[in-house]
Amino acid sequence: xxxxxxxxxxxxxxxxxxxxxxxxxxxxxxxxxxxxxxxxxxxxxxxxxxxxxxxxxxxxxxxxxxxxxxxxxxxxxxxxxxxxxxxxxxxxxxxxxxxxxxxxxxxxxxxxxxxxxxxxxxxxxxxxxxxxxxxxxxxxxxxxxxxxxxxxxxxxxxxxxxxxxxxxxxxxxxxxxxxxxxxxxxxxxxxxxxxxxxxxxxxxxxxxxxxxxxxxxxxxxxxxxxxxxxxxxxxxxxxxxxxxxxxxxxxxxxxxxxxxxxxxxxxxxxxxxxxxxxxxxxxxxxxxxxxxxxxxxxxxxxxxxxxxxxxxxxxxxxxxxxxxxxxxxxxxxxxxxxxxxxxxxxxxxxxxxxxxxxxxxxxxxxxxxxxxxxxxxxxxxxxxxxxxxxxxxxxxxxxxxxxxxxxxxxxxxxxxxxxxxxxxxxxxxxxxxxxxxxxxxxxxxxxxxxxxxxxxxxxxxx
Amino acid sequence: xxxxxxxxxxxxxxxxxxxxxxxxxxxxxxxxxxxxxxxxxxxxxxxxxxxxxxxxxxxxxxxxxxxxxxxxxxxxxxxxxxxxxxxxxxxxxxxxxxxxxxxxxxxxxxxxxxxxxxxxxxxxxxxxxxxxxxxxxxxxxxxxxxxxxxxxxxxxxxxxxxxxxxxxxxxxxxxxxxxxxxxxxxxxxxxxxxxxxxxxxxxxxxxxxxxxxxxxxxxxxxxxxxxxxxxxxxxxxxxxxxxxxxxxxxxxxxxxxxxxxxxxxxxxxxxxxxxxxxxxxxxxxxxxxxxxxxxxxxxxxxxxxxxxxxxxxxxxxxxxxxxxxxxxxxxxxxxxxxxxxxx
Numbered sequence: 001x002x003x004x005x006x007x008x009x010x011x012x013x014x015x016x017x018x019x020x021x022x023x024x025x026x027x028x029x030x031x032x033x034x035x036x037x038x039x040x041x042x043x044x045x046x047x048x049x050x051x052x053x054x055x056x057x058x059x060x061x062x063x064x065x066x067x068x069x070x071x072x073x074x075x076x077x078x079x080x081x082x083x084x085x086x087x088x089x090x091x092x093x094x095x096x097x098x099x100x101x102x103x104x105x106x107x108x109x110x111x112x113x114x115x116x117x118x119x120x121x122x123x124x125x126x127x128x129x130x131x132x133x134x135x136x137x138x139x140x141x142x143x144x145x146x147x148x149x150x151x152x153x154x155x156x157x158x159x160x161x162x163x164x165x166x167x168x169x170x171x172x173x174x175x176x177x178x179x180x181x182x183x184x185x186x187x188x189x190x191x192x193x194x195x196x197x198x199x200x201x202x203x204x205x206x207x208x209x210x211x212x213x214x215x216x217x218x219x220x221x222x223x224x225x226x227x228x229x230x231x232x233x234x235x236x237x238x239x240x241x242x243x244x245x246x247x248x249x250x251x252x253x254x255x256x257x258x259x260x261x262x263x264x265x266x267x268x269x270x271x272x273x274x275x276x277x278x279x280x281x282x283x284x285x286x287x288x289x290x291x292x293x294x295x296x297x298x299x300x301x302x303x304x305x306x307x308x309x310x311x312x313x314x315x316x317x318x319x320x321x322x323x324x325x326x327x328x329x330x331x332x333x334x335x336x337x338x339x340x341x342x343x344x345x346x347x348x349x350x351x352x353x354x355x356x357x358x359x360x361x362x363x364x365x366x367x368x369x370x371x372x373x374x375x376x377x378x379x380x381x382x383x384x385x386x387x388x389x390x391x392x393x394x395x396x397x398x399x400x401x402x403x404x405x406x407x408x409x410x411x412x413x414x415x416x417x418x419x420x421x422x423x424x425x426x427x428x429x430x431x432x433x434x435x436x437x438x439x440x441x442x443x444x445x446x447x448x449x450x451x452x453x454x455x456x457x458x459x460x461x462x
Numbered sequence: 463x464x465x466x467x468x469x470x471x472x473x474x475x476x477x478x479x480x481x482x483x484x485x486x487x488x489x490x491x492x493x494x495x496x497x498x499x500x501x502x503x504x505x506x507x508x509x510x511x512x513x514x515x516x517x518x519x520x521x522x523x524x525x526x527x528x529x530x531x532x533x534x535x536x537x538x539x540x541x542x543x544x545x546x547x548x549x550x551x552x553x554x555x556x557x558x559x560x561x562x563x564x565x566x567x568x569x570x571x572x573x574x575x576x577x578x579x580x581x582x583x584x585x586x587x588x589x590x591x592x593x594x595x596x597x598x599x600x601x602x603x604x605x606x607x608x609x610x611x612x613x614x615x616x617x618x619x620x621x622x623x624x625x626x627x628x629x630x631x632x633x634x635x636x637x638x639x640x641x642x643x644x645x646x647x648x649x650x651x652x653x654x655x656x657x658x659x660x661x662x663x664x665x666x667x668x669x670x671x672x673x674x675x676x677x678x679x680x681x682x683x684x685x686x687x688x689x690x691x692x693x694x695x696x697x698x699x700x701x702x703x704x705x706x707x708x709x710x711x712x713x714x715x716x717x718x719x720x721x722x723x724x725x726x727x728x729x730x731x732x733x734x735x736x737x738x739x740x741x742x743x744x745x746x747x748x749x750x751x752x753x754x755x756x757x758x759x760x761x762x763x764x765x766x767x768x769x770x771x772x773x774x775x776x777x778x779x780x781x782x783x784x785x786x787x788x789x790x791x792x793x794x795x796x797x798x799x800x801x802x803x804x805x
Contacts, residue, residue: 449484
């Protein structure tokens with residue numbers, strides 16, 4: 001298994017939380033549920049002020065195909081409907097629910113004992129209905145990702161357990177403590193995709209999770225796979241003689257951004273997704289381990305996505321924790337539970353320090369893609385003066401997509417967006433490796449975002 | 463719009479005083495200054511050796527060169543109304559390299575003029591750090607060589623005298639100078655034998671510019687830069703290998719060629735300059751070969767005994783072409799990971 005070229009090795013900073021078991025976060029007094037926590041059309045709010053809702057009840061219906069519903073994460077009363085700040089950086093239509101303390105599930109959750117026999121279309125409907133989106137942070141509707149066009153022959157399902165961002169340990173703890181949920185989720189994914197080979201990529205700095213997941217993966221026997229629905233129903237399974245059937249755990253080199261989808265596929269399978277294409281074009285579908293566990297919860301127990309594991313950490317909190325948090329819990333509630341160092345914290349990031357979104361205030365809710373909250377103090381994030389590109393080439397070495405970020409940033413600086421496109425700025429997925437290594441402190445991610453916006457505008461005009 | 467009823471019972475909202483910049487929110491900590499000072503520091507063994515061999519005049523030339531470079535940078539930036547960054551280490555490094563390309567006893571106005579050409583013309587007028595099209599120190603040196611040919615070729619005797627000193631009481635020709643004027647066998651007579659010649663040149667007991675004499679000292683510094691990945695092998699090794707190969711093919715002594723002139727200084731410290739050398743590894747190899755070829759050509763066929771300075775300047779001008787000829791392989795481009803896609 002080859003790793004990808006490029007990448008960086010920032011200090012991991014996972015020691016504070018990698019061995020801390022997940023604890024349940026304190027129940028919030030109220031939650032703010034945004035209608036859009038996913039890529040695609042926002043959900044359509046179907047409740048109004050004064051309505052009483054139960055945990056797991058739909059408060060926003062999916063709008064169209066590329067959309068998912070949102071559910072109440074606590075039981076209580078709707079006290080506000082309107083625009084509230086979202087951690088994505090803008091105000092979003094949201095529903096505010098005040099907790100009645102009863103924590104009652106909504107009626108009608110359907111359990112499935114024999115979930116491996118459920119036909120794929122029904123699986124997708126359950127997954128959509130549960131509001132499941134990519135929980136690694138991208139929040140792409142999972143039912144769409146598991147339903148690629150017929151022409152794409154999918155051969156492999158890969159779970160992303162890399163968790164390459166510094167500080168974050170939520171996926172790592174999930175795999176350590178609930179490996180069965182993750183592996184069962186992978187099996188359901190494989191059933192939905194009609195594939196027989198599943199992989200879990202985990203960075204090798206997580207020996208505990210690797211061991212636990214390997215143990216669980218070993219239980220996925222050949223016979224089990226052949227007893228799935230599509231075999232029984234007579235649908236053809238293309239299984240050449242002697243092929244591997246089952247789930248394999250693949251330890252990966254510790255390198256950022258190993259958890260990036262395309263880099264993960266390269267490391268686990270040796271396949272490179274061509275520029276402008278998607279993993280399905282090389283026969284692969286990738287899902288985050290948290291998403292897999294959520295799929296299991298939904299299919300097996302009928303429970304919609306209403307909570308997730310969040311690592312709250314960083315120098316700005318005294319007691320970092322891995323917490324199971326209800327969607328909609330405010331950041332302010334959580335940092336207080338972790339010993340918030342109010343006077344010295346100067347930056348709060350949703351996600352990891354490389355690609356996470358810095359917050360302007362703490363009155364924002366945890367959403368489906370919130371893998372972590374990292375609080376920094378002043379000396380951790382110095383303000384760097386922007387200097388000229390000295391053509392040192394460190395960014396070229398670091399770029400996992402084989403681009404020349406320094407040159408691209410210079411072109412963008414001069415407004416030469418078309419040339420930036422020719423040099424591949426649209427292939428950039430903003431991992432930040434280039435900015436990380438740049439000795440001149442050039443904000444290359446920011447340049448790339450700017451260029452993409454300008455090029456998109458031109459496309460609309462043309 | 464409905465408003466929420468009741469105040470939150472948990473901790474009050476801290477005032478929004480967070481930095482909400484775009485990621486990444488962590489940096490490697492490497493800075494331009496750190497790089498420049500590190501390269502300067504790696505030249506310290508060679509510079510110290512020069513001062514040891516050539517005494518106070520050497521120190522004076524180096525100091526004047528460095529101070530002039532920094533001063534001219536500050537003056538030029540002030541005059542052009544841009545931010546003054548003369549203390550960032552790059553002007554210091556240019557001054558150090560310029561000084562090390564000069565004979566030890568030159569009058570002070572040489573490094574001053576060289577610094578002016580290097581910093582004001584070659585660097586600042588083109589846009590400052592990152593925008594110069596050729597190596598400032600080398601342009602400065604080339605200017606001085608053209609303007610003051612006699613002063614620039616009067617090589618003082620190293621303090622701990624040896625065979626070459628017997629030639630001339632005050633100045634001695636460089637080994638390459640002797641090679642060009644009088645031939646290889648004559649050069650050999652200045653030493654006990656071939657091994658002695660190589661050893662003397664390796665350790666620095668010979669005439670030459672301040673920076674070219676201490677090959678061992680230079681290699682120590684270069685070794686550090688290689689280990690810490692400030693430079694890679696792509697330019698210096700191909701540069702030196704090409705000179706050695708062409709020299710050998712034309713019947714000369716490749717080891718002598720590698721040890722003499724400013725080759726080690728030029729290959730490791732000047733051809734590798736970030737701004738003026740290609741960024742892509744394949745292009746760097748081509749660059750190194752080009753530098754080596756031109757150096758060998760000038761040494762063997764040209765009028766000058768030494769060609770490193772001009773070779774690098776010429777190849778600097780080819781850098782944009784080389785970078786364009788060797789664009790990096792994009793992730794997933796045809797011919798890479800073996801993924802066939804039905805578009």
